[in-house]
Amino acid sequence: MTAVPEPARVPAQLPARPPDGLPARTHVPDAEPADAEPFDLLGIGIGPFNLSLAALADPLPGLTAAFYDQRPGFHWHPGLLIDGATLQVPFLADLVTLADPASRWTFLNYLKSRERLFPFYFAERFHVHRAEYDAYCRWVAESLPSTRFGQQADSVRWNPGRAAFEVDHTHLDAHGEAEALGRTYARHLVLGIGTEPYVPEPLRPLAEAPAVPVVHSGRYTDERERLLAAEHITVIGSGQSGAEVFLDLLRARPAGRERITWLARTPAFAPMEYSKLGLEHFTPDYTRYFHALPEAVRDGLVPRQWQLHKGIDTETITAIHDELYRRTLDGGWPDAVLTPGVAVRTAGRLGTREVELHLEHVEQGTRSRLVTGAVVLATGYRERPLDRLLAPLAPYLRRDTAGRPSVDALHRLELDPAVTGRIYVQNAERHTHGVGAPDLGLAAWRSAVILNDLTGLLTGEEHYPLPARTAFTTFGLGGHPAAPGTGPGAAEQGLTRTGAPRRG
Known part of the structure; x- marks a missing residue:
């Protein structure tokens, strides 16, 4: 039940930045002033996953967020928009519904805004055309105030003096040519730089x-x-x-x-594999089960599950x-x-x-x-390596025995304690979270997990209540696993809670 993974968001080779002594940095139009307050969250890449996060972050009171993408606008796999091709997930797997069906950014609200709700109702379609999904995402991307296209993220450093990440970026014109350089600060990052053709x-x-x-x-x-x-x-x-x-x-x-x-x-x-119980491999329950397995077991499972995705x-x-x-x-x-x-x-x-x-x-x-x-x-596609973008942070990144970045249950890169900011990843964690990582059906849930963790840190409250159980299947022995933050000792584990929603 997987969808086509996101296209690449950053170039294969990042441009070198001018060394000291060359002409002064020209700031990007709409770039943040040097003394501006850091964003709470900066997203790098605007594919469906970070777009989901941007949409769910939009109504959160007091949370400052921006999302950068090097392209001039949103397009989802334009080369695969074959006439008649549909998504392999139901329309409920839009950007927000499975976390917040009352959101203004649902697919159904998109249809309503286009006066197409009744035609969709009579069409009795559960799986929508890819071209329609692309148009829906573009509607969201063009409407959100936090999305900023034509901004190519070049490198990320930790600035201990500001207790924030320092992101150098290049403003690109409509033809992809560099116009100006900029620098933005953010307390926390979310990387959704997508995948690249294999x-x-x-x-x-x-x-x-x-x-x-x-x-x-x-x-x-x-x-x-x-x-x-x-x-x-x-x-x-x-x-x-x-x-x-x-x-x-x-x-x-x-x-x-x-x-x-x-x-x-x-x-x-x-x-x-499209049986109802087989599809439960794309639930949060299975994701939690998979993450808790030993690394060697996880590595053996993914290739054997090829028919799932x-x-x-x-x-x-x-x-x-x-x-x-x-x-x-x-x-x-x-x-x-x-x-x-x-x-x-x-x-x-x-x-x-x-x-x-x-x-x-x-x-x-x-x-x-x-x-x-x-x-x-x-x-197919392969996850785009994070190392190019995060090269200055290499000494702070924890890695597994295969040299891959370690990702915790809440989709955070495991960092040295000297870095107090958090870096979340989207669709870069199949080795730790399983075959559901690139699946559109888990997009809204993962975005809600990330936002709950972030708002829990910033305000002590969480906005999106999440279900404690999502599958009839019990993966593993010892009873059905509780969702992170619902069991005893959740506070000590530093995991997200499923408390009452906080509405703005």
């Missing part, structure tokens, strides 16, 4: 060259016409994006001359089979090859019009080669 090592040189189209699925709609012009197309990847790309290409090719190959490493083009929804599988079957009605078979269990060993170019893929079948142990005119890499 390109397997054998295919990276091909993806970086301009000749034959070898493109990640995140740019599919931008490159669609160029891909369709190829005599033969290969799609690599068995998840939802790979299935949607394959189906869209199949529908666009003439019967009998499809010339499409679909390859995947997984042992099958498998349906996503890397499978294909049954509607898309059915549509693919129906399309293939329809093409057999006049006799013959479609010229389409679907082969799971295949790894790409090496790849190279043949002239200027073709790519040669060297393949190995994992179970058979056999090898083959495939010549194709275009490749779509539906190979």
Whole structure:
């Protein structure tokens, strides 16, 4: 029940800042004056997760917050907004509803503001179009006073004299060019810098060259016409994006001359686990259970749970089979090859019009080669490393045995006590919180956990009451786990409480 992870928010290489002695820093329009009071919270990155946090923070009295993103405006995976593609989570998994259904920023209120509530009601849709979700998020992002686009965060330091984080950032114009430099202070941070497309090592040189189209699925709609012009197309990847790309290409090719190959490493083009009890892996209860497991156990669990978040929804599988079957009605078979269990060993170019893929079948142990005119890499996304942005804080970061940042139950990086500010992370904690980390269905709950922890620290009160139990399944022995802050000794644990809501 996972959604497509957030796109990348920071550049692969951050620009160097001018050393002392060069022209003085030009402050960004709307930048904070040097003597301004630090924000209580500064968010870096404005994808769905930090946008959820910004929306839930909006009504909190006395909390000062700002959210920066380097892009000129909000767009959610524009390259994957294929006609008819829907979210894999219900519309209730919007930015705020599962924490505050009375919020002004719900999806239903968005529909009402567009005079589309009755059409949505009669459509009887539980899963909305991706394009509609993108438009909803853009409505929220453009309406909130705390969101600031065109602001690229470059580096983060701890300033003990101000007891605040010092964030250097660059103001970008509409074309992404640097206009000015700025510096902002914040007592606490939340990082939602998103993910970046993953390109397997054998295919990276091909993806970086301009000749034959070898493109990640995140740019599919931008490159669609160029891909369709190829005599033969290969799609690599068995998840939802790979299935949607394959189906869209199949529908666009003439019967009998499809010339499409679909390859995947997984042992099958498998349906996503969508049973009701299976979906309880995307509840706060399972997140708490997973976080409490030993590191080695967590690391072993995530790859085995691939069908929870890397499978294909049954509607898309059915549509693919129906399309293939329809093409057999006049006799013959479609010229389409679907082969799971295949790894790409090496790849190279043949002239200027073709790519040669060297393949190995994992179970058979056999090898083959495939010549194709275009490749779509539906190979997913990886969490963008935090190290570039947090390099000045490296000595203060606690890490696990694999060198990854340690993240506590409340989504806070574990820092040296010398740093009294808190750094929260969103969608950078799959290794500590499990497969639900990138899932849109947990966005509002995680945002509420973060805000409750923050307001509990600042005011001693919390704004969003959270349920103590969210699943029928009891994960592990010893009774059903209580939500953080609901059991004995919660105050000593420093965990969030589920007290009465504080309303402004």
